[in-house]
Amino acid sequence: MTSETAAGNQRRQLHLGLFNQPLGRHVAAWRRPEFTGNPLDINYVTQLARIAERGKFDFFFLADSLVGPTPGATQRAGNLEPLTTLAAIAVQTTHIGVAGTATTTFSEPYNIARSFASLDHISRGRAAWNVVTSTWNAAARNFGAERLPDHAERYDRAREFVSTVKGLWDTWADDAIIRDKSAGDYIAADGIRELNHRGKHFAVEGALNVPRPPQGHPVIIQAGASDDGQNLAADIADIVFTAQDNIDDARAFSEGLRERARLVGREKLPLVLAGVLPIVGETREEAQAILERLEESSDIAQGIAQLSQRWGFDLSTYPLDEPPPPAVYDGNSHSDGHSRRKLFEQRARREGLTLRQLARVAIASRGHRLIVGSYVDIADDFEEWFLTGAADGFNLIPPVAPESVEAFVDLVVPELQRRGLFRQEYAGTTLREHLGLKRPERIRA
Numbered sequence: 186m187t188s189e190t191a192a193g194n195q196r197r198q199l200h201l202g203l204f205n206q207p208l209g210r211h212v213a214a215w216r217r218p219e220f221t222g223n224p225l226d227i228n229y230v231t232q233l234a235r236i237a238e239r240g241k242f243d244f245f246f247l248a249d250s251l252v253g254p255t256p257g258a259t260q261r262a263g264n265l266e267p268l269t270t271l272a273a274i275a276v277q278t279t280h281i282g283v284a285g286t287a288t289t290t291f292s293e294p295y296n297i298a299r300s301f302a303s304l305d306h307i308s309r310g311r312a313a314w315n316v317v318t319s320t321w322n323a324a325a326r327n328f329g330a331e332r333l334p335d336h337a338e339r340y341d342r343a344r345e346f347v348s349t350v351k352g353l354w355d356t357w358a359d360d361a362i363i364r365d366k367s368a369g370d371y372i373a374a375d376g377i378r379e380l381n382h383r384g385k386h387f388a389v390e391g392a393l394n395v396p397r398p399p400q401g402h403p404v405i406i407q408a409g410a411s412d413d414g415q416n417l418a419a420d421i422a423d424i425v426f427t428a429q430d431n432i433d434d435a436r437a438f439s440e441g442l443r444e445r446a447r448l449v450g451r452e453k454l455p456l457v458l459a460g461v462l463p464i465v466g467e468t469r470e471e472a473q474a475i476l477e478r479l480e481e482s483s484d485i486a487q488g489i490a491q492l493s494q495r496w497g498f499d500l501s502t503y504p505l506d507e508p509p510p511p512a513v514y515d516g517n518s519h520s521d522g523h524s525r526r527k528l529f530e531q532r533a534r535r536e537g538l539t540l541r542q543l544a545r546v547a548i549a550s551r552g553h554r555l556i557v558g559s560y561v562d563i564a565d566d567f568e569e570w571f572l573t574g575a576a577d578g579f580n581l582i583p584p585v586a587p588e589s590v591e592a593f594v595d596l597v598v599p600e601l602q603r604r605g606l607f608r609q610e611y612a613g614t615t616l617r618e619h620l621g622l623k624r625p626e627r628i629r630a
């Protein structure tokens with residue numbers, strides 16, 4: 186049972202994250218005449234986080250990849266770097282967690298340990314790190330390589346990376362800083378130790394140059410969907426993001442992950458948060474009208490281009506009103522978004538979708554689950570997923586910004602609160618407290 190509710194109330198409640206989409210996730214959202222948001226304007230991005238904080242969300246999340254747009258391509262691109270952005274947001278908010286993505290494939294543990302330790306100090310205990318291993322070969326070409334390392338190799342490195350980072354966070358005792366003015370001792374003589382890590386991928390002496398984070402260890406998020414990804418999540422993740430688009434698959438995934446976590450002796454099982462794009466209205470008709478308006482200004486070619494990238498070949502010459510052709514699997518198929526492609530393929534098969542219909546899904550959500558309905562419909566859906574073990578909460582991906590976030594906070598959150606499924610108020614101030622997670626003791630040397 187999670188225990189973030191007011192003292193004495195032990196009822197299990199769901200968790201909510203906001204997956205930042207400053208332009209809205211739907212490809213047509215930014216083209217609405219009334220849209221004025223600018224992803225490079227920190228006041229605008231902070232405003233989105235503050236709306237989520239008004240809705241008592243657990244955290245605000247920034248995704249990341251290390252790939253720029255292709256010259257000639259005209260689709261939307263360009264965002265602020267996650268950690269600097271989250272630091273700015275942290276000082277303009279008081280409770281909401283600040284979660285950022287950093288890849289273990291193109292960084293070193295020392296850099297990541299100090300950045301997230303800093304973010305945890307700046308936010309006074311609200312930082313989370315989304316550990317990813319990178320998906321696109323184009324990222325490798327920005328870091329001196331032609332291709333990503335093999336999938337298994339990336340996850341092997343990720344595992345050692347995370348344990349090294351945790352070790353670095355623990356190189357300082359919690360009470361290492363004593364500021365003894367009379368003795369002239371700023372740090373206790375026994376407050377710091379070296380890490381002296383020597384492993385397969387990293388050699389790190391330590392100590393870190395940032396004191397132990399307020400949360401001990403910032404919260405760890407993981408989203409790997411493959412076998413290796415799930416095994417890593419079972420070992421290290423406090424939160425797992427998933428992209429399952431139907432309740433049966435989501436339940437099977439969540440149960441499988443919990444089982445893996447039990448097998449490695451986890452006391453507190455990872456919280457599984459399902460990605461979802463809600464289009465919310467006071468009524469179903471109102472929600473449907475929002476979607477229809479977006480679809481009117483969408484270009485189907487953008488959806489085909491997105492699917493082509495996942496499929497690994499050009500789909501633009503295939504008939505739009507027939508089922509999509511099978512994707513090609515190469516020997517290293519995990520390295521270019523294998524699991525998301527599988528989701529698309531399964532959905533097309535399950536729902537009998539044509540290529541055009543699948544392209545519409547890509548345009549709206551890039552493969553995540555889209556639900557369109559009244560606030561009661563959305564609350565019913567969340568309640569069913571939550572109570573039947575399909576998810577411990579949701580990572581909200583707003584189709585339209587800022588309106589989808591506002592509608593969710595003003596309509597759905599009160600409905601979830603009325604049902605006792607979501608907190609009325611934050612009970613603590615750190616992200617660990619919101620999530621019902623213990624503060625980890627310093628690992629013994």
Ligand SMILES: Cc1cc2nc3c(=O)[nH]c(=O)nc-3n(C[C@H](O)[C@H](O)[C@H](O)COP(=O)(O)O)c2cc1C
Pocket residue numbers: 247248249250286315316317318319320407408409410411412413414415426427428460519522523524525580
């Ligand atoms: C909600 C969600 C958010 C994600 N955010 C990122 C991200 O910011 N950067 C990234 O490289 N991958 C991101 N991923 C992708 C995963 O890290 C992972 O690469 C993908 O699920 C494939 O898993 P696999 O490599 O284990 O096959 C995200 C996945 C989900 C479901």
